[in-house]
Amino acid sequence: MAAIDRINELTDLLNHYNDRYYQDAVSEISDQEFDLLLKELEKLEEANPESKRADSPTHRVGGTVTKSFEAVKHKYPMLSLSNTYSEDELREWDDRIKKGLNGEEYEYICEIKFDGISLSLTYENGILTRGVTRGDGSQGDDITTNIKTIRSLPLKISKNKNTDLSDEVWKSTFEIRGEGFMPTEVFERINQEKEDIGEATLANPRNAAAGTFKMQDSAVVASRGLDCFIYQFMSDNEPFKTHEESLIALKKQGFKVSDSWQKVKTIEEVIAYINHWSEKRHSLSCATDGIVIKINSYAQREDLGFTSKSPRWAIAYKYKAESKSTILKNVTYQVGRTGAITPVAELEPVELSMTTVRRATLHNADEIERLGIAIGDKVFVEKAGEIIPKITGVDASFIRNADDREANKVIFPTACPACATTLVRAEGEAAYYCPNEALCPPQIKGRVEHFIQRKAMNIDSLGEGKIEILMNNDIIKDAADLYKLRSEDILGIEKTHVDEVTGKERKISFKEKTVQNILDGIEKSKEQPFSKVLFGMGIRFVGETTAQKLASYFKTMENLKKATVEELLQVPDVGEKVAISVISYFKEPVNQIFVEKLENSGLKMEAENIVLELEGNSLDGKTFLYTGTFEGYSREELEQKIEANGGKLVSGVSKKLDFLIVGEGAGPSKLKKAETLGVKMISEEEFTGLINQI
Ligand SMILES: NC(=O)c1ccc[n+]([C@@H]2O[C@H](COP(=O)([O-])OP(=O)(O)OC[C@H]3O[C@@H](n4cnc5c(N)ncnc54)[C@H](O)[C@@H]3O)[C@@H](O)[C@H]2O)c1
Numbered sequence: 212m213a214a215i216d217r218i219n220e221l222t223d224l225l226n227h228y229n230d231r232y233y234q235d236a237v238s239e240i241s242d243q244e245f246d247l248l249l250k251e252l253e254k255l256e257e258a259n260p261e262s263k264r265a266d267s268p269t270h271r272v273g274g275t276v277t278k279s280f281e282a283v284k285h286k287y288p289m290l291s292l293s294n295t296y297s298e299d300e301l302r303e304w305d306d307r308i309k310k311g312l313n314g315e316e317y318e319y320i321c322e323i324k325f326d327g328i329s330l331s332l333t334y335e336n337g338i339l340t341r342g343v344t345r346g347d348g349s350q351g352d353d354i355t356t357n358i359k360t361i362r363s364l365p366l367k368i369s370k371n372k373n374t375d376l377s378d379e380v381w382k383s384t385f386e387i388r389g390e391g392f393m394p395t396e397v398f399e400r401i402n403q404e405k406e407d408i409g410e411a412t413l414a415n416p417r418n419a420a421a422g423t424f425k426m427q428d429s430a431v432v433a434s435r436g437l438d439c440f441i442y443q444f445m446s447d448n449e450p451f452k453t454h455e456e457s458l459i460a461l462k463k464q465g466f467k468v469s470d471s472w473q474k475v476k477t478i479e480e481v482i483a484y485i486n487h488w489s490e491k492r493h494s495l496s497c498a499t500d501g502i503v504i505k506i507n508s509y510a511q512r513e514d515l516g517f518t519s520k521s522p523r524w525a526i527a528y529k530y531k532a533e534s535k536s537t538i539l540k541n542v543t544y545q546v547g548r549t550g551a552i553t554p555v556a557e558l559e560p561v562e563l564s565m566t567t568v569r570r571a572t573l574h575n576a577d578e579i580e581r582l583g584i585a586i587g588d589k590v591f592v593e594k595a596g597e598i599i600p601k602i603t604g605v606d607a608s609f610i611r612n613a614d615d616r617e618a619n620k621v622i623f624p625t626a627c628p629a630c631a632t633t634l635v636r637a638e639g640e641a642a643y644y645c646p647n648e649a650l651c652p653p654q655i656k657g658r659v660e661h662f663i664q665r666k667a668m669n670i671d672s673l674g675e676g677k678i679e680i681l682m683n684n685d686i687i688k689d690a691a692d693l694y695k696l697r698s699e700d701i702l703g704i705e706k707t708h709v710d711e712v713t714g715k716e717r718k719i720s721f722k723e724k725t726v727q728n729i730l731d732g733i734e735k736s737k738e739q740p741f742s743k744v745l746f747g748m749g750i751r752f753v754g755e756t757t758a759q760k761l762a763s764y765f766k767t768m769e770n771l772k773k774a775t776v777e778e779l780l781q782v783p784d785v786g787e788k789v790a791i792s793v794i795s796y797f798k799e800p801v802n803q804i805f806v807e808k809l810e811n812s813g814l815k816m817e818a819e820n821i822v823l824e825l826e827g828n829s830l831d832g833k834t835f836l837y838t839g840t841f842e843g844y845s846r847e848e849l850e851q852k853i854e855a856n857g858g859k860l861v862s863g864v865s866k867k868l869d870f871l872i873v874g875e876g877a878g879p880s881k882l883k884k885a886e887t888l889g890v891k892m893i894s895e896e897e898f899t900g901l902i903n904q905i
């Protein structure tokens with residue numbers, strides 16, 4: 212291919228990946244592959260400068276502004292960082308620094324490279340007034356309301372805690388730069404919740420953070436517990452001479468600066484820092500993808516200057532995602548509780564990032580098609596976002612007989628591997644489903660497992676293995692049958708259970724003590740509140756929180772069974788998808804019988820107002836909705852306050868809404884609708900006034 216054609220091809224391809232990454236928070240390829248293609252383009256452009264396109268990704272920051280937020284021009288441009296994956300290139304960069312500074316002595320500050328999104332935060336008169344994304348580097352999206360949900364970020368700088376700096380500095384207009392991220396544990400929690408309700412999980416913490424920071428509803432953003440590490444101070448009257456001074460001062464003043472930075476003098480010390488963090492970084496609360504090395508002295512930074520895309524005085528060293536090749540032994544298809552079919556690669560065990568990997572997810576039929584794998588191939592396995600092992604491609608250096616390979620091509624099944632029902636795929640969804648909800652064994656088993664889990668009925672004396680035995684011996688047909696169990700039904704049964712993940716064998720036998728434990732656990736579960744019973748029933752898209760909201764709105768199972776779509780839509784956070792799912796659940800005869808069995812077993816079918824002690828009845832019968840964030844109440848506190856005083860929360864602006872409580876950063880569409888419909892809008896103070904009126 213002629214150089215110009217390849218330049219055009221790479222330019223289009225990389226611009227496409229940039230759009231997907233920055234606008235949709237989706238990575239179609241790994242960062243390393245992206246960076247490799249970018250370097251290839253850089254080299255080609257250098258050799259053929261006349262063919263370089265104006266929209267080339269090599270000299271522009273990758274992102275853009277979006278239509279959904281106001282675009283704000285940056286006072287100081289927000290650039291990218293040049294990067295490398297190799298120690299040799301790092302040494303070459305150090306040589307260039309040495310030359311650029313004409314033999315002057317210099318120091319580096321090494322920092323962890325946090326993997327989230329760049330944020331610019333402006334303070335005026337000691338108040339956080341604006342938070343903006345990097346965007347295209349010269350202008351970004353104004354996401355102030357979302358940024359204010361970060362608890363570690365001072366909204367107000369109350370007092371100068373810094374003896375070395377004058378008050379003037381903290382009162383002046385200045386900008387702080389930092390990396391906004393989603394803590395790993397929040398990421399894992401959200402994914403667990405998504406799994407619980409049968410929704411697709413988020414790919415990695417970076418993409419999750421990028422998506423969340425750009426959500427329209429800041430109340431949802433607040434519930435996601437985003438955080439931010441600060442790494443830079445900027446103002447017109449620069450009070451610092453070195454980066455080190457600025458980090459110390461920012462920390463003292465209450466900004467969240469990670470303690471992981473270190474001052475070093477030589478490139479060998481930089482490499483030692485890189486090695487020190489290469490494994491240890493996995494224990495941090497934030498996803499990381501490398502190390503940033505920066506010149507410490509601001510005067511020297513000025514001497515070295517910038518390219519159009521990044522500073523010359525800094526570089527990022529990125530850790531390679533650990534990848535190994537191993538034999539694909541088989542592909543199995545798991546049927547989930549909701550009937551979704553997930554292909555799983557069974558691998559020859561391989562050591563990766565300190566764990567033994569035996570299986571990897573293949574996501575869905577499209578992914579299998581894209582990879583073009585055959586049983587017996589050698590495939591590359593990688594930890595995506597350092598968490599879930601995934602297959603990235605076929606190892607072409609392992610040569611196989613072509614016919615043999617063709618005969619072993621992995622083909623996604625058309626029928627359910629468990630019950631042979633023809634699979635279906637809903638429009639716009641990547642997953643295939645087995646529609647045989649009522650009789651497909653793994654779906655039934657999955658529902659029982661869901662029912663007994665800690666967040667639902669909490670029967671911890673039962674587990675996956677024991678449930679399998681109960682079902683295989685026809686002792687139970689669904690979760691409700693657990694409440695009919697008698698000790699003579701199960702005493703003495705034995706089975707060897709093989710753990711699917713570890714391959715370890717475990718013998719399970721129902722001796723007297725085990726049986727008693729099981730029965731006690733089942734009996735005790737009858738005390739679980741109505742909301743947990745509701746969650747345990749496993750209605751599609753009804754997660755833990757939605758179950759709580761439904762329970763506190765409808766109060767009883769009877770009411771919920773009779774609910775119409777319109778009524779369901781009145782419940783906070785309940786949208787059309789959930790409403791329709793609830794209605795169709797109760798329409799299904801199998802489910803009606805199941806719920807009746809639960810009722811007859813003595814489970815709680817009514818909500819108790821334990822959390823909600825009634826404070827008064829000043830809001831009696833009135834409906835409320837809120838938008839934005841509030842000084843005196845968190846989202847939960849406000850909701851509790853409304854209900855504890857006899858008010859009812861609803862989910863959307865309609866004529867029936869009595870009050871819309873308007874907070875900071877209120878959603879413009881809600882305000883407009885309320886105005887058109889003549890709904891009364893009140894401030895936080897007015898709301899507090901309503902409660903306290905006698
Ligand atoms: N997989 C894909 O499809 C895809 C697409 C586009 C970009 N990318 C990845 O994104 C990279 C480009 O993104 P980028 O321009 O934001 O560069 P970058 O993320 O590699 O580096 C610059 C950013 O690092 C962040 N950072 C984290 N810790 C920091 C610290 N201590 N000090 C300073 N900055 C710190 C800042 O947000 C800064 O903007 C590419 O190299 C590629 O790896 C991937």
Ligand SMILES: [Zn+2]
Pocket residue numbers: 546627628629630631632645646647651652
């Ligand atoms: Zn099936």
